[in-house]
Amino acid sequence: MGSQPSFTQPPQRASFSGFLFDMDGTIIDSTAAIVKHWHRSLIDSLIALSAPWAIVTSGTEPLVSGWLSRLSLAVPRHLVTAESVADGKPDPACYRMGLDKLNLAHRAGDVVVLEDAPAGIEAGKAAGCKVIGLVTSHTVDQVVAAGPDWVVKDLESVRVVGQHDGRVTVEISNALRL
Template sequence: MGSNPLSFSRPPQKLVFQGLLFDMDGTLIDSTAAVEQHWHSIGKELGVDPKVILQTSHGRRTIDVLKLISPEKANWEYVKHMESLIPQLYGADAVEIPGARNLLDSLDAHHVPWAIVTSGTSPLVAGWLGVLKLPTPKHLVVAEDVVKGKPDPTCYAMGRGKLGLEVGADVLVLEDSPAGIQAGKAAGCKVLGVVTSHTAEQIVAAGPDWIVRDLRSLKLVVGSEKGVELEISDALDV
């Protein structure tokens, strides 16, 4: 893109999907401040520079980060307990991504199939949804459900299956991290990237189908238990 200014100006586009799969942190909620405080605390506990952890932690499972920095702590009992504390201790530092609540409410109102597919553990997901009082999906894929985390596509393939959809179905993945975008594409899904936690250049390089600033660019047009027609507006013109 060189030195040209970014232009989120693509004309509105209407598309039909049979189901939606949402990443959580950075896509539905912004818990950056909370997670940074959390990793500073854990870094001190483990004797590791928090800045080193934060350079590689976003979009990755905590257990995978711990395998690198403190292998003796890389077990699910420790990880789930540690992550359960984040919403309890730092809940006031998290906010919803603009447009997230309206989009999820509209999906639920029209019985559209959707799920959360996240690198967080089940206690972390439950904690954040409770603190922010966001709609709770019928289906979840969490960190402990898969052997390999993103960018491995297993999580999104599993999410598609939980919606009762097969390979080749029109599924939209919504993601904020390059690793998550790559996972969604590798799973055979269409991917919408949001520029909330990474630069637009980093999101472009990951190769999503559409790039928007946040979820205010998505509007439900028609929805049912068979799927949804969405309008995507103000996407990045690349």
């Protein structure tokens, strides 16, 4: 990209039937002894609306369960982990499995993937989903090159603003001007 990235897009709204979250770098950041979780309110809002959501991660089930417990984060009804699929990201099988678990395989384009890793962004797109790329663990250039539909710094830029006819509307603020 060459110059400093400009996270200045005006807020945009988009509606989705389901949400697939990566874990590390998206819901939490466990790098370099920094453990934080981003915008618990996004997942809490989805739960309050009974919106379909799942975690789709390259992490193992014991690791994911441990982090969710340690940080007192909501445990999803549906979880796809490294043990669930033969091939990891960028193979789209994990996100296709997430779509199946949400009973939304026939509506992949109505589902959004929230992902930080280029391989995961590519997997989400290959599964037919919309993707919000987060610049939490990779450079802006790496995230942009993977081809997400939106690029934001982290989940603080994504919030639920409504629900209608089984679809949840989110507002995406401070997205990167592509």
